[in-house]
Amino acid sequence: MRSSQGSAGARLFGVGGYRPEKTLTNDELATRFGKSADWVAARTGMRSRALAAKDERVPDMAAAAGSAALADADLGADDIDLVIAASCSATTPIPSVSAETAGLLGIKKAGAFDVNSACAGFCYATAVASDLVRAGSAHRVLVIGAERMSTWIDDDDLGTAIIFGDGAGAAVVGASDELGIGPVVWGSDGTASELIAIDPADRYLRMQGRQVFRWATTEIHPIALTACENAGVAPEELAAIIPHQANLRIVDAIAAKLGADNAVVAHDGEETGNTSAASIPLALARLRDTGQVASGDLALLVGFGAGLAYAAQVVRVP
Numbered sequence: 001m002r003s004s005q006g007s008a009g010a011r012l013f014g015v016g017g018y019r020p021e022k023t024l025t026n027d028e029l030a031t032r033f034g035k036s037a038d039w040v041a042a043r044t045g046m047r048s049r050a051l052a053a054k055d056e057r058v059p060d061m062a063a064a065a066g067s068a069a070l071a072d073a074d075l076g077a078d079d080i081d082l083v084i085a086a087s088c089s090a091t092t093p094i095p096s097v098s099a100e101t102a103g104l105l106g107i108k109k110a111g112a113f114d115v116n117s118a119c120a121g122f123c124y125a126t127a128v129a130s131d132l133v134r135a136g137s138a139h140r141v142l143v144i145g146a147e148r149m150s151t152w153i154d155d156d157d158l159g160t161a162i163i164f165g166d167g168a169g170a171a172v173v174g175a176s177d178e179l180g181i182g183p184v185v186w187g188s189d190g191t192a193s194e195l196i197a198i199d200p201a202d203r204y205l206r207m208q209g210r211q212v213f214r215w216a217t218t219e220i221h222p223i224a225l226t227a228c229e230n231a232g233v234a235p236e237e238l239a240a241i242i243p244h245q246a247n248l249r250i251v252d253a254i255a256a257k258l259g260a261d262n263a264v265v266a267h268d269g270e271e272t273g274n275t276s277a278a279s280i281p282l283a284l285a286r287l288r289d290t291g292q293v294a295s296g297d298l299a300l301l302v303g304f305g306a307g308l309a310y311a312a313q314v315v316r317v318p
Helices: 028-034 039-046 057-073 096-104 116-135 190-195 209-231 248-256 276-288
Strands: 009-018 020-026 049-053 082-086 111-115 140-148 165-175 185-188 196-198 205-207 242-244 298-305 309-316
Touching: 009 096, 009 116, 009 309, 020 028, 020 039, 020 096, 028 039, 039 196, 039 248, 057 096, 057 165, 057 276, 082 096, 082 116, 096 140, 096 298, 111 116, 111 309, 116 140, 116 185, 116 276, 116 298, 116 309, 140 185, 140 248, 165 276, 165 309, 185 209, 185 276, 190 209, 209 242, 209 248, 209 298, 242 248, 242 276
Parallel strands: 082 111, 082 140, 242 298
Antiparallel strands: 009 165, 020 049, 140 165, 185 309, 196 205, 298 309
């Protein structure tokens, strides 16, 4: 029996994102709930949320982001031998988001599977892709985070309607002579999974906001610091901190505890909202495309959310 021959390391080769054109503003939400736009902004840090059109499905948005990532990496469909889609919002379990997305992109004969770790999904999928490349089980992996959270949101629920949005982000993971994706630090606490869950009675997402805020602002920054330590990267060496865009108050609270004084903190959620597994690759793409970080810079990715699942790793910007 023979084993696959892998590579010394893996890294990101390209990144891309897709944001639906439709938006939901604080003014619209203020009218709906009898609040002010400033009240909504103060509690979320968000000004708007991207919302998918009626005919836009999770695989459609995933394909748009995947196409952008492939173009950024100067690769074609035939160069990909595995597609991993991180998503928790697909309306049907079969076919998988990854398989359907691969078909939309013209990627044939590639492996395909989905990962559901909710808002931590992109970090989970990136870690798996990196390990598969280094093991020789795959050579170039298209990793996508894609969500249509609006499908699962009760428009009359103040706790979720002011938070969530739709979109997709993607990256290509491939072989490298040097490590460009650091060791992942991940875990979960299923004993608290009821804090963010689909209500079986009405099939809407319900969230216990105060408890989630407390958990995220007290338990996540040590995981992020451990990811830096395991990668051999000091926080002051980071060019960017890219947390899941859960709520900008949470984002800023986590970033303030890391001691990464030279790093820009991603605020993509200010315009796009909480897009679950899509939020980290969308934020990474925006930082790179707007020149706030450069290729080769070190960025800390930190995902956390329903489950309660979390994951963090340091990567080099493609």
